[in-house]
Amino acid sequence: MSNSPPLQGVIIPVTPFQQNCSLVWCAATKRAAVVDPGGELDRILAAAEKQGVVIEKVLVTHGHLDHAGAAAELAAQLGIPIEGPQREDAFWIERIAEQGKRYGMDHCRPFTPDRWLEDGDQVTIGAETLSVHHCPGHTPGHVVLHHPASRLAFVGDVLLRGSIGRTDFPRGDHAALIRSITTKLWPLGNDVTFVPGHGPLSTFGQERLANPFVADAVLGG
Numbered sequence: 185m186s187n188s189p190p191l192q193g194v195i196i197p198v199t200p201f202q203q204n205c206s207l208v209w210c211a212a213t214k215r216a217a218v219v220d221p222g223g224e225l226d227r228i229l230a231a232a233e234k235q236g237v238v239i240e241k242v243l244v245t246h247g248h249l250d251h252a253g254a255a256a257e258l259a260a261q262l263g264i265p266i267e268g269p270q271r272e273d274a275f276w277i278e279r280i281a282e283q284g285k286r287y288g289m290d291h292c293r294p295f296t297p298d299r300w301l302e303d304g305d306q307v308t309i310g311a312e313t314l315s316v317h318h319c320p321g322h323t324p325g326h327v328v329l330h331h332p333a334s335r336l337a338f339v340g341d342v343l344l345r346g347s348i349g350r351t352d353f354p355r356g357d358h359a360a361l362i363r364s365i366t367t368k369l370w371p372l373g374n375d376v377t378f379v380p381g382h383g384p385l386s387t388f389g390q391e392r393l394a395n396p397f398v399a400d401a402v403l404g405g
């Protein structure tokens with residue numbers, strides 16, 4: 185018996201925002217997805233080559249430029265589909281080029297995903313299946329991807345270690361964000377490790393203990 189995990193990955197911090205782009209692959213098939221390619225495609229493609237995996241799709245948690253800025257370019261270059269985010273983030277993706285110019289990220293291009301994601305959907309990476317959870321608040325169309333077998337979730341900018349996503353952008357909603365975290369993420373289990381959009385990994389249980397915004401003691405839960 186091998187104890188090699190069925191879903192494997194590496195994190196590639198990209199863009200001046202040091203966004204945690206993830207190259208994630210199915211160990212059995214070596215088919216991979218790039219979650220949130222904000223930029224620096226050369227580094228993402230080099231990582232795929234180094235790991236010996238074939239990128240089959242782009243997955244996008246939300247429409248902010250540091251997460252989705254290079255999705256169109258990567259999809260076009262490899263001839264692969266883009267899945268996500270949820271369609272309420274269309275307004276962010278439409279303005280991504282103009283936003284990119286403001287931050288010196290000239291590669292940012294708008295796109296229409298091949299598939300918008302909805303709460304309860306499933307996405308595949310090779311032979312592995314992840315569940316989709318619509319978690320509005322940071323952006324209205326933000327989605328979180330969860331792989332139950334690995335106890336692993338890709339949460340974008342919904343939740344960070346010791347913090348939560350900003351809600352001071354257009355259509356940000358603090359109350360909705362807290363509701364997303366407590367009603368969509370916590371039920372996945374305290375032992376679930378999450379990859380946030382920025383900074384180090386953590387677990388939902390750790391955040392329920394010590395996160396100054398959403399710990400159980402803070403929210404009175």
Ligand SMILES: [Zn+2]
Pocket residue numbers: 246248251322341381
């Ligand atoms: Zn964001």
